[in-house]
Amino acid sequence: MITTRNLKKVYTTEEVETTALNSINIEVKEGEFVSIMGPSGCGKSTLLNILGLLDNPSEGEYLFLDENVGGFTERKRASFRKGNIGFVFQSFNLIDELTVFENIELPLLYLRVPSAERKKRVEEALEQMEIFPRRNHFPQQLSGGQQQRVAVARAVIARPKVILADEPTGNLDSAHGSEVMNLLSKLNEEGTTIVMVTHSPDYAEYGNRVIHLFDGHVVTENIKEQHNA
């Protein structure tokens, strides 16, 4: 589903050139749950940006669903993203001016899903994430765990092929963290591909395999056989 070949990302400012990623070759199969680990500044988020079609690589190939998307323009990336990729962020990134319901509804709005259908699907998601009673609240009125559940609901509402999660537990205490991880596992079991960046070795264990990044390189890949069975 996701294949990268010699992926490279270089940031150029007026004086310095920083290589964030170098010769990244990874593959993610449909239905997999892949964790990416590494110290701060190792390029995890940069990689996730590229995988999520939020950014283009400087060099190399990126095949998403067998299509080379590495050189897409922003317009093409935007339309490819829509409906194919769901995002979950460490800082939730809910829109403060929208209610829980409206936040979750947003991707469907941009997909031009009819109103009645939107209502049905959002309500299902609210039930599934157990936040139905909170549907008319604004994000500031929710706890961190509840906010992340809204974010997860928003990420899955359009039934994307893959969910990219950038430290989804980073701003949560351990109880809420586990709650969110269980939610992601459950989605994975139902068939959604997940790529997750995390600092926590414990949460990384939820994945089928862990990719370690260091200074822009992939250093090791641990495949957990028991999950592959």
Place this chain on the structure above:
Amino acid sequence: MLKSYLKTALRNLTRNKIHTAINISGLAIGIACCLLLLLHVQNELSYDKFHAQHQQIYRMYQINRDPNGNVWTRSITGSAPGVRLKDDFPQIEAVVRFVCSRNLVSVGDKKIYEDRFFYADDPVFDVFSFKLTVGDPSMALREPYSIALSESAARKYFGSGDPMGKTININNRADYTVTGVFEDVPQRSHLQFDFLASLRTITSSHPVFNDDWQNATRTYVLLSEGADPAVLESAMPVFIRKYQDEEAAASLNYGLQPLADIHLNPTSVDLEGTTSAAKLYLFGALAVFILLIAVINFVNLSTAQYARRVGEVSVRKVLGATRDQIRQQFMAESMVLAFIASALALVLVELFLPVFRGMIQTNFEIHYARNPLALIGLLGLALLVGLIGGFYPSMVLSRHNPADILRKTFKSGRGGVYMRRALVVFQFAISAALILSVLVVHGQYSFLSDKDLGFKASGLVKIPLESSMLGRLPDMKEKLSVLPGVHGVTASTFGYDYGFNTHPQADPKVRHLVVIFADHDFIRTMGLKVIQGRDFSENYPGDQSRAIIFNRRTLDVFGDGFSVGENLLGYQGKLENNPPNAFKTVVGTVENFHFRDITEQGLQPMALVIDQSRYENLLIRVDDTGLSATIASIGKVYAQFFPDRPFEFSFLEDELQQVVAGELRQSTILGYSCLLAVFVALIGLFGLALHMTQQRTKEIGIRKVCGASSHRIVSMLTVEFALLVIAANIIALPVAYYFLSEWLRQYPNRVEFGATYFAVAAVACLLLALGTVSYQSLKAAGANPVDALRYE
């Protein structure tokens, strides 16, 4: 989708209350000002268009040409062409002549001098759309001594009773019968009157009136539909030659001016408050400037805010929003703001309409229902402001890379900062220029009103005279001059209530000579200074018919030709309408004095000539002490001589003030508009400063932790704004200097505006800006640094 945009927009607006309040109030003030000024301009442009046939009505004007080829025009014609035109030209459907005169109107005990009194040809109600509410439009003025009254005049003289068929006495001489009542003449008419008497009243008793090619008659023609006024104009020379000898015909021609053009293009002699296109341009420009400043605020504040919205935009893009959708969202937000501001502007317009009316001295009304232009204009304005305000932010925000969200830090682009700075400079350049303009315009007017008039205006009582009174004048003068408290009495045509006509002279040298007819006592009573030769004197009986006294200006303009003792015979200097006294001898010259108004365009050459048959006013020099007793005794003398005339008097000084006030109006409107423009610019600056200090909260905290004093923080935050304002002044002041110098050039006596004016304008601009910014700076500098660092 639109619903979602609007919802987000409204929630955003209510969340950032200060920002929203600043944005909306600034915009509302800007739009309200703009709307008022534009409606005023529209009102001015709509003069005389209420006449249904206005496109077919033309005013005839007279073109005089001297043998040297000099040409000048007057808006009055003689009364002769009017009666002959209709027979000679089939394309002329009707001719209406007006003669205006000041008359004593008496009904019962009520005796009042009325200025708004016209005689008119009887088709007046068929040609013009003055609405007769009672009476027959085509018959009302058919008979001599018939008169129609405005509704106000009817109420004034007859109360609630029916005036129809009643009689009105005019000048204690003749009774006129009321044959009609018309709706009060709209303010948007250049012809203003309350009494309309049949012109046949004059022509039936003085048939020669219809053969006069020189007197002050205003002639209007109604052309048949589709008739070309140019064809008629080109036929005028032949028309004139048919009735005049060759010499007279060569110097005379007539032109046609469309009715609706008169208000904005007054020719030399006019009836009522005409304005000039230049003034309207000024108002239009002010409107645009104020709106521009408000829109710049709007753009500036929106772009300044956009750093705060980047997160939201990124999320939306990550979730699938396209660039167009982001653009639409911000456009929608901008529109919502613009429409709320416009609604508020409407309220402001309603609130301030009375004040504005007082300022421009017209009672113009805004009928939104009857004036679709006002509503469409407002909607258009709101739409335009919304588009402009939303364009830049929506372009910039939609261009953002959604990956910024994951980087978690976002620095607003340098481009945005530079543009904001440029816009602030632009705003303050306009503000500085306006401040300087107000200083100079105000300086000029106070300079003019403080200036020495060349005579002492205070203590001069003016009594209007009628020609029928002139026979008894010498006796009355004698009685008045011996009253206690009276220092001098003179009769003349001098006064400020009527403009003086420039008497066209055959000699080009004296063409623009203003002639004041005055008696022997004029120079002494007025206190004018004789600088050459002598005053008029009873010791020289020839003075009565031959003497002429010039002002200094005449000598300046015409050179040595008109020195004392010079006989004007050699110059063929024939004074108009004065054939028996055609040739004058210069007996003296007086120092210049301001005989017309203090702001006239160039002090004009003037001649004093004695002519007892022409005086219009009596001027009495009185003591300040015991004024009321003196006036009472003057009134008593007046009543002895003219028991059937009401005693009316005024102080020359008050009339002078009226003239100054008229000119001051322009500067008042400029002043208030400038004040508002600067205020709106400051509102914007306040918002910008608020935003910038908020953005730098963390930086300020770190600087304080590192030992920066509050003083240093304040100066750091204000220096940038100070530099911007100084840059604005450097750009604006030279430009303003150029235009103001051009404006001042029309005044022969003008205020010198030197460094002080520039310094005051620049310092005022700087202080206002710094005052606005420093509030935010002081607040930021005084804050606890720990709070600032915890802010993240």
